[in-house]
Amino acid sequence: MAGTTITTELYKLYPSPRNRHREVFLHQVFVPHPYALVDPPSYDPQGRWTLFAAHRLEDGKNGQLVTFELEEDAAKFSSRFVPD
Numbered sequence: 001m002a003g004t005t006i007t008t009e010l011y012k013l014y015p016s017p018r019n020r021h022r023e024v025f026l027h028q029v030f031v032p033h034p035y036a037l038v039d040p041p042s043y044d045p046q047g048r049w050t051l052f053a054a055h056r057l058e059d060g061k062n063g064q065l066v067t068f069e070l071e072e073d074a075a076k077f078s079s080r081f082v083p084d
Contacts, residue, residue, distance in 0.1 A: 006052070011065055013052040021048050025067035027074035029081075030056065032063040036083040040066055043080060045073035 006013040006024060013024065025048065031038055040049045047069035054065035068074040 010057060011052070012055040012057065013065060014054070016051040016053070019050045021050055023048070023050060023067075024052075025050060025069045027068040027071045029066045029068075029074050029078050030054065030063055031066065031081065031083070032061055033083040034062045034064060036064070038064050038066060038081070040068075040077065043073070043077045045077070046070055047073055049073065 004015060006015065008024060011030075015022075034053065038051060040051055045068060049069065050067045052065045052067070053062075055062050066074075066077060068077065
């Protein structure tokens with residue numbers, strides 16, 4: 001999976017080799033810091049998650065995209081994430 005690129009309507013995504021799932025989940029959080037340490041398990045998600053290096057097609061901004069199976073996990077991540 002590490003060598004696969006996924007293109008959606010909004011992003012060109014490069015999956016993290018740490019992903020356990022091969023899905024782009026519905027609830028997404030774009031982190032506009034491509035080099036920030038993003039560790040989804042440290043936010044104690046109740047559902048599944050995936051992490052991608054991301055290129056936002058709309059404006060060419062690079063960053064990371066964290067996708068969550070559950071909306072409350074995405075909300076918790078958004079409220080607690082602080083880039084290093």
